[in-house]
Amino acid sequence: MSLHINPQMKRRYAAEKRFKAYxxxxxxxxxxxxxxxxxxxxxxxxxxxxxxxxxxxxxxxxTSKQNYKKAVDKPLRRxxxxxxxxxxxxxxxxxxxxxxxxxxRWVLATADVDxxxxxxxxxxxxxxxxxxxxxxxxxxxRLAFNTGFxxxxxxxxAELAGIRSAVIGSIYVLFLTMIFALPxxxxxxxxxxxxxxxNRLTQVIEVNINNLAAIPSILFGLLxxxxxxxxxxAPRSSALAGGLTLALMTLPIxxxxxxxxxxxxxxxxxxAAFGLGxxxxxxxxxxxxxxAMPGILTGSIIGLAQAMGETAPLLIVGMMAYVPDAPGxxxxxxxxxxxxxxxxxxxxxxxxxxxxxxxxxxxxSVLLSLNTMAVYLRKHFEKRW
Amino acid sequence: xxxxxxxxxxxxxxxxxxxALHGINVAFSEKKVTALIGPSGCGKSTLLRCLNRMNDRIPxxxxxxxxxxxxxxxxxxxxxxxxxxxxxxxxxxxxxxxxKSIYENVAYAPRIHGLAKNGPDMDELVETAxxxxxxxxxxxxxxxxxxxxxxxGQQQRLCIARTIAVKPNVILMDEPCSxxxxxxxxxxxxxxxxxxxxFTIIMVTHSMQQAARISDHTAFxxxxxxxxxxxxxxxxxQPEKQQTEDYITGRFG
Numbered sequence: 238m239s240l241h242i243n244p245q246m247k248r249r250y251a252a253e254k255r256f257k258a259y260x261x262x263x264x265x266x267x268x269x270x271x272x273x274x275x276x277x278x279x280x281x282x283x284x285x286x287x288x289x290x291x292x293x294x295x296x297x298x299x300t301s302k303q304n305y306k307k308a309v310d311k312p313l314r315r316x317x318x319x320x321x322x323x324x325x326x327x328x329x330x331x332x333x334x335x336x337x338x339x340x341x342r343w344v345l346a347t348a349d350v351d352x353x354x355x356x357x358x359x360x361x362x363x364x365x366x367x368x369x370x371x372x373x374x375x376x377x378x379r380l381a382f383n384t385g386f387x388x389x390x391x392x393x394x395a396e397l398a399g400i401r402s403a404v405i406g407s408i409y410v411l412f413l414t415m416i417f418a419l420p421x422x423x424x425x426x427x428x429x430x431x432x433x434x435x436n437r438l439t440q441v442i443e444v445n446i447n448n449l450a451a452i453p454s455i456l457f458g459l460l461x462x463x464x465x466x467x468x469x470x471a472p473r474s475s476a477l478a479g480g481l482t483l484a485l486m487t488l489p490i491x492x493x494x495x496x497x498x499x500x501x502x503x504x505x506x507x508x509a510a511f512g513l514g515x516x517x518x519x520x521x522x523x524x525x526x527x528x529a530m531p532g533i534l535t536g537s538i539i540g541l542a543q544a545m546g547e548t549a550p551l552l553i554v555g556m557m558a559y560v561p562d563a564p565g566x567x568x569x570x571x572x573x574x575x576x577x578x579x580x581x582x583x584x585x586x587x588x589x590x591x592x593x594x595x596x597x598x599x600x601x602s603v604l605l606s607l608n609t610m611a612v613y614l615r616k617h618f619e620k621r622w
Numbered sequence: 623x624x625x626x627x628x629x630x631x632x633x634x635x636x637x638x639x640x641x642a643l644h645g646i647n648v649a650f651s652e653k654k655v656t657a658l659i660g661p662s663g664c665g666k667s668t669l670l671r672c673l674n675r676m677n678d679r680i681p682x683x684x685x686x687x688x689x690x691x692x693x694x695x696x697x698x699x700x701x702x703x704x705x706x707x708x709x710x711x712x713x714x715x716x717x718x719x720x721x722k723s724i725y726e727n728v729a730y731a732p733r734i735h736g737l738a739k740n741g742p743d744m745d746e747l748v749e750t751a752x753x754x755x756x757x758x759x760x761x762x763x764x765x766x767x768x769x770x771x772x773x774x775g776q777q778q779r780l781c782i783a784r785t786i787a788v789k790p791n792v793i794l795m796d797e798p799c800s801x802x803x804x805x806x807x808x809x810x811x812x813x814x815x816x817x818x819x820x821f822t823i824i825m826v827t828h829s830m831q832q833a834a835r836i837s838d839h840t841a842f843x844x845x846x847x848x849x850x851x852x853x854x855x856x857x858x859x860q861p862e863k864q865q866t867e868d869y870i871t872g873r874f875g
Contacts, residue, residue: 435681505718509781511676512714513731513788514707523730524720 278601282594288383288396289351290343291317291372295325297335302326309344316365318345320394343381348395348588354380358587386595390561391577395588398581400596402563406476406556406571407545409564413480414487414544419537421484422491429492430499431521450489457486458553466554474555474570482554483544490543494536498529531618538611542604548575574600627652627822628673628710628792633687635668637680642668644846645687650792650839655814655823657837657854659830661869664843666826670794673824674710675703691792708735710792711785716801717777719769719784724761727769727780728752731788747787754820755783756813775806779813786821793817795825799832811836830870834858842866 293309301308305322321344329335350369352359361369372378389399433439461482465471471478502525510520526533551557557576564571572580574596581593626649635643643665650656658666668677675696677683689696696706708731719727728748729740738744748765752758757779761772769780778798785793795814799807814823814836827833833840834854841851842865850857850866861867 503718505714505716506720508676508712508714509718509720509784511679512674512707512712513734513784514704515731515734516704519734523734528721 278594278597281591282596282598283591284355284357285386285591285595286383287355287380288385289346289354290379290381291346291350292341292343292377292379293317295340295342295344297325297329297332297338297340299336302329302336312368316346316350316368318347318394318396320392320397321345343379345385345396346378348586350378351380351396352588354378357591386592390563391559391572391580392561393559395584395586395592398589398592400574400577400599402560403572403574403577403596404599405563406479406560407573409476409567409571410479410483410551410556410573411541411545413476413567414483415537415541417481417484418487418491418540418544422488422537423495423533425488426492426495426499427521427526430496431525432517446489446492450493453549454486454547455549455553457482458550460485461550462553472568472570474558474560474572476564476567476569476571478554479551479556479571479573480567482550483547486547486550487540487544490540491537494540495529495533498532498536499525501532502528531615534614534618535611538607538614542607542611545573545607546575546600546604548573548579551576574603625652626650627692628824629690630669630672631688631690633669633672633685633689635665635672635677635686636684638682642846643672646848648841648848648851650822650824652822653818653820654838655818655825655836656839656841657833658824658826658841658843659828659833659869660843660849662828665846666841666843667796669843670796670824670826673792673794674707674712676712678703708788709790710794711788711790712794713778713781713785713796713798715797717774717781719772719777719780721768721770723766724752724769724772724780725765728784728787731784735788737788751783751787752780754786754817755779756809756816757783773806775802775809778802778806778810782810782813782817786817790821792822792824795823797826797828800828807832830858830872842869844869 291313293313295308297308302325305325306314306319308322308325309317346354349359349361350365353361353366353369354373369378385397386399387404388401389397390402392398429439429443461478465478465481466473471481506524506528507520510524515523548557551573556572557579558570558572559580560570560572578593578596578600581589581596584593629649630646633643633646634641646669658670660666671677672685672689673696677685685697691706691709695701696710720730722730725748728751729738729744732738732744732747733740738747749758749762752761757776760776761780769777772780778801782793782798799810802810811832814825817823818838825837837854839852840854840857842849842857842861842863844865850861850863852862857866858870861870
């Protein structure tokens with residue numbers, strides 16, 4: 238026996254190195270794409286966290302209550318957000334004690350002023366550019382933290398547009414998806430895996446469930462439209478219609494992951510319980526389900542995260558709409574984060590670009606935290622035997 | 623022969639189309655250890671699992687014949703499998719404690735069967751079971767630690783404690799020592815010797831020495847047939863059949 242490296246061994250080692258190199262290249266490429274994507278989104282979305290404001294004297298009086306434009310002096314009317322001024326009469330109604338006074342306060346500037354300050358493409362006339370430059374010297378213009386982005390709903394005026402209504406819509410939809418898809422999905426999987434006899438019928442059901450998981454999601458939208466809206470009369474664009482539709486889409490994923498988690502529970506545990514005289518239900522409820530729980534949770538969260546990022550089926554049930562006000566209940570018109578992103582991405586005004594990127598960042602961080610939670614739950618609840 | 627606790631009459635068993643047991647007739651005496659021996663695939667484990675109807679879980683398994691426990695047919699339609707398994711307990715080949723605490727492992731079955739209420743009653747029951755399985759001394763200070771953290775031999779004794787906590791009449795053991803080292807095996811064998819004061823034990827084993835050491839009766843199976851059954855001493859020293867002698871002396875199997 239020779240212990241020296243012979244040509245055949247050399248070839249084997251070379252093949253091993255080559256294979257490793259391929260794998261590393263693939264991984265680096267994937268990582269590079271990811272980093273590029275994140276860097277692009279963060280650099281584009283970050284400016285949206287700041288919004289231009291101008292320090293102006295606001296006049297609270299009957300004239301300005303009748304004509305909101307008159308609340309500020311004439312030269313400022315073109316650079317102060319009209320949408321913001323429009324809210325002043327209501328403000329005055331709520332605070333009658335302010336009537337007849339002047340207040341120096343920071344008010345929202347137009348989107349063009351905002352973009353001009355951030356050095357981005359804008360349509361601000363040179364006259365107003367000079368005005369802004371002067372105000373800047375007098376420290377009467379600033380870029381402040383954009384709380385409005387989180388506290389306001391969608392708007393046709395870019396400086397007023399925020400994600401609040403979309404976030405609340407997403408929460409409603411996701412909640413409905415969860416309470417419909419999880420119990421039905423988990424119970425279906427438990428029945429199929431632990432109780433159902435293995436016959437033609439259950440095999441057909443199994444094949445169909447696997448098929449459903451692979452169906453393009455837009456078809457679920459059509460199904461949702463046909464069943465929930467047309468047949469059961471759920472209001473169009475409502476969180477109820479959207480949640481139920483996404484629940485349909487998430488069901489197969491929940492069923493498949495739950496079955497996999499149940500299959501991973503060793504049969505010796507079932508035998509032990511049966512051998513002690515536990516009934517089938519007791520065996521499942523006391524022993525099998527707790528052991529399968531980490532897997533079920535992980536699968537469900539990943540299914541929900543997928544539902545949260547889904548847009549296509551919601552397009553069909555009418556959630557891709559201009560919804561400025563957050564829905565008050567599940568029957569009111571609502572939109573969701575990905576739909577909001579889609580709507581903004583299609584806007585022609587450039588100021589929406591950074592808002593689109595910022596909304597994508599919000600969606601991504603929510604999805605990322607959901608997936609992190611899934612990993613944590615699996616690690617935390619995992620039991621060894 | 624003593625009073626039979628469990629008797630099997632012309633038991634035939636099929637897995638789908640293939641017949642695994644060809645009409646077995648045998649009776650197991652009360653408070654004795656009976657060893658079932660034979661080469662792999664001879665049907666001894668299958669037979670053992672017929673005795674607490676564990677084979678019910680296999681959909682294509684089909685059974686004919688009678689198994690009597692104290693004269694009652696356990697395959698009669700009115701028999702409740704769950705009840706039956708409280709009378710006939712089972713210890714498996716690989717120790718399979720629940721991934722719960724030692725206490726919970728033992729207390730689980732008495733609780734679901736309503737044998738004791740949580741509290742002092744249950745504590746006492748758990749202690750008695752653990753004492754009977756001679757594992758009390760080793761675990762009394764860590765009853766709340768997981769049963770799966772014990773060594774293999776301790777896990778198997780915990781499984782025995784868990785089984786006797788239900789107070790069965792018969793304990794089935796399916797190669798209880800095959801996953802254990804010689805020292806752990808010796809402890810289990812010692813334990814079985816004590817347990818037969820109280821329980822009827824039917825055990826499948828691959829070790830001739832083990833069968834010779836601890837069983838009162840031995841049944842030799844081959845190809846789904848019961849070849850020979852009798853006192854262990856007789857089977858190992860003067861077997862009637864040539865096949866039995868060949869197997870015991872190691873000429874085949």
